[in-house]
């Protein structure tokens with residue numbers, strides 16, 4: 268399943284939000300061409316645009332779905348209230364929010380439980396702490412200790428922790444090196460004890 272997003276622009280390398288329906292349609296067409304496909308498996312609204320009525324952005328994705336250009340609709344960087352309002356208009360397949368050992372907001376605010384109850388896939392982005400933040404994993408004594416105990420790496424422990432939190436959780440670690448991908452994949456075979464999961468739960472947020 269290929270998943271991608273629309274709803275941001277990159278003027279001179281900056282990230283800006285644009286949830287205008289015309290822009291969403293154009294972005295989707297560009298992705299279809301770039302991916303050389305006629306239907307994208309999961310198309311996610313990258314962020315809610317405060318300048319555009321959320322229902323108009325969502326309606327653009329619903330039309331893309333009706334026209335067979337995308338199979339499933341997902342949302343990214345959303346609050347529980349935004350998700351609930353979207354659910355009254357469309358079937359939402361996934362929520363992609365920032366979530367990792369140092370950013371447990373969506374565990375605390377009920378978003379992850381809500382997604383589970385509504386059978387929505389929860390996709391934690393920056394799951395090992397982010398492009399720069401991931402280095403912190405290798406400085407955290409608890410992570411170093413667990414990595415030694417399980418003969419794993421701190422990154423693998425961090426991903427295994429997320430995977431243990433629910434069948435509906437699908438972390439998407441980024442990587443520029445093949446070695447990082449190979450290492451991260453092994454998190455799917457790492458069984459953490461309940462005690463160690465609880466210790467990781469207690470690790471303070473940033």
Ligand SMILES: NC(=O)c1ccc[n+]([C@@H]2O[C@H](COP(=O)([O-])OP(=O)(O)OC[C@H]3O[C@@H](n4cnc5c(N)ncnc54)[C@H](OP(=O)(O)O)[C@@H]3O)[C@@H](O)[C@H]2O)c1
Nearest residue numbers: 392393394395396397398422440441442443444447450451
């Ligand atoms: N929806 C959104 O608004 C949003 C925002 C940000 C990111 N994302 C998405 O989230 C995904 C990943 O997020 P991210 O790149 O920000 O953060 P991340 O996955 O937490 O961190 C990526 C960094 O961690 C390193 N890494 C990952 N796994 C590793 C391993 N097993 N061992 C050693 N190093 C490892 C990588 O190193 P190397 O580069 O050395 O391999 C990479 O630099 C991407 O698909 C991105 O598109 C979405």
